[in-house]
Amino acid sequence: MVGNPPMSTADQPKESLAEALQRVHPELDAVREAATEPVYLVGGAVRDLLLGLGRADIDLVVEGDAAALASRLGADVVSHERFATAKVSLDGHVVDIASARAESYPHPGALPVVEPASGLEADLARRDFTINAMAIPLRGEPGPIDPHGGRADLETGLLRVLHPGSFVDDPTRALRAARYASRFDFELERETAALLRAADLSTVSADRRDAELLRLAGEAEAPRAFSLLDEWGLVELREGGAELSASVASLLGSDPWRELVPRDRALFAAALGSPAGEEALAEARPRSPSEAAALAAGRDPLELLLARALGGVWLDRYLDEWRHVVLEIDGEALIAAGVPQGPAIGRGLDEALRRKLDGKISGREQELRVALEVARSGDGVA
Numbered sequence: 215m216v217g218n219p220p221m222s223t224a225d226q227p228k229e230s231l232a233e234a235l236q237r238v239h240p241e242l243d244a245v246r247e248a249a250t251e252p253v254y255l256v257g258g259a260v261r262d263l264l265l266g267l268g269r270a271d272i273d274l275v276v277e278g279d280a281a282a283l284a285s286r287l288g289a290d291v292v293s294h295e296r297f298a299t300a301k302v303s304l305d306g307h308v309v310d311i312a313s314a315r316a317e318s319y320p321h322p323g324a325l326p327v328v329e330p331a332s333g334l335e336a337d338l339a340r341r342d343f344t345i346n347a348m349a350i351p352l353r354g355e356p357g358p359i360d361p362h363g364g365r366a367d368l369e370t371g372l373l374r375v376l377h378p379g380s381f382v383d384d385p386t387r388a389l390r391a392a393r394y395a396s397r398f399d400f401e402l403e404r405e406t407a408a409l410l411r412a413a414d415l416s417t418v419s420a421d422r423r424d425a426e427l428l429r430l431a432g433e434a435e436a437p438r439a440f441s442l443l444d445e446w447g448l449v450e451l452r453e454g455g456a457e458l459s460a461s462v463a464s465l466l467g468s469d470p471w472r473e474l475v476p477r478d479r480a481l482f483a484a485a486l487g488s489p490a491g492e493e494a495l496a497e498a499r500p501r502s503p504s505e506a507a508a509l510a511a512g513r514d515p516l517e518l519l520l521a522r523a524l525g526g527v528w529l530d531r532y533l534d535e536w537r538h539v540v541l542e543i544d545g546e547a548l549i550a551a552g553v554p555q556g557p558a559i560g561r562g563l564d565e566a567l568r569r570k571l572d573g574k575i576s577g578r579e580q581e582l583r584v585a586l587e588v589a590r591s592g593d594g595v596a
């Protein structure tokens with residue numbers, strides 16, 4: 215069967231795997247024609263095809279020379295000799311091609327040492343979970359090749375590592391587990407759960423850990439993934455971090471906060487960041503628009519967003535209205551009226567803006583009158 219229940223309705227004929235592959239990734243026909251050695255679709259794209267999901271990033275493994283296959287495919291080849299990988303663009307889709315390889319870990323958490331492998335099996339054996347360790351041959355019978363029982367785990371909704379040392383070799387796989395568990399609503403298989411709770415992220419560099427967490431933060435179900443990490447005792451969240459990331463996610467989906475800050479950065483900060491100025495901002499109770507503007511102007515948009523998510527509801531109006539309020543006049547107008555260059559000009563303009571924000575004046579003429587009064591008075595107060 216191809217596809218989970220939501221994708222295949224009872225009265226529609228079941229699509230074969232070959233048909234699904236052709237429909238979702240027609241650009242792979244070109245690879246089929248260009249390949250002289252066995253080549254396979256591997257990893258997430260196989261998983262997503264079996265789940266009946268749409269297009270995924272394409273990873274291919276060739277039992278041979280990846281760069282040679284890439285150059286036969288023509289356009290836009292970027293090849294990395296050391297890792298025997300190449301990137302090509304087919305009909306506008308990026309396709310990663312790798313020569314089959316095996317990996318070993320010189321010590322826990324280290325970057326793997328990559329060696330060429332003669333066949334696909336070794337390449338699948340280095341992968342993180344059974345559901346990511348399947349392949350579909352692009353020629354011949356369209357598999358899937360499934361030496362680790364990934365298809366059964368996909369059907370029961372289980373994340374299972376391929377061997378007991380998996381999280382010791384690479385503890386970032388524990389972070390990946392939270393990403394997949396939340397995305398697909400999967401459970402950890404029993405032994406995998408025990409191994410995961412013993413995972414030690416301290417052997418991994420902060421850069422690699424944060425890159426994986428940032429990827430997790432960009433997922434639709436990131437708040438759930440953060441609570442899993444918390445529950446599994448793998449990562450220490452900021453207090454209320456999972457809930458805060460959920461509030462931030464919902465703000466980013468609605469006006470005026472929509473897309474103010476990249477989602478991954480915002481959710482990462484909400485779940486894991488150390489509290490900074492946002493807490494005081496959230497607790498502030500400005501009594502006028504000008505007070506609100508004085509508190510919020512010039513702050514990092516991320517800080518505003520977090521403060522709003524922490525309860526600073528007044529920030530909605532700041533973002534929507536008050537931050538857009540500008541004067542019709544500028545310093546030139548004051549100079550033209552005879553005010554000498556200097557700090558008095560700034561004081562005059564600031565006061566005019568404050569009064570405009572608070573609805574006490576409007577129009578160019580009134581702005582100019584207030585700004586001149588203040589600029590001309592010695593102490594800057596009208």
Ligand code: ATP
Nearest residue numbers: 257258259271273340341342343346347384386387
């Ligand atoms: P996504 O849908 O999130 O892109 P993906 O499965 O394509 O998921 P990638 O991170 O692009 O994930 O990795 C591609 C494949 O490489 C995975 O499916 C998995 O087989 C393998 N892989 C990636 N990272 C690891 C890792 N840390 N350890 C073992 N295998 C990995």
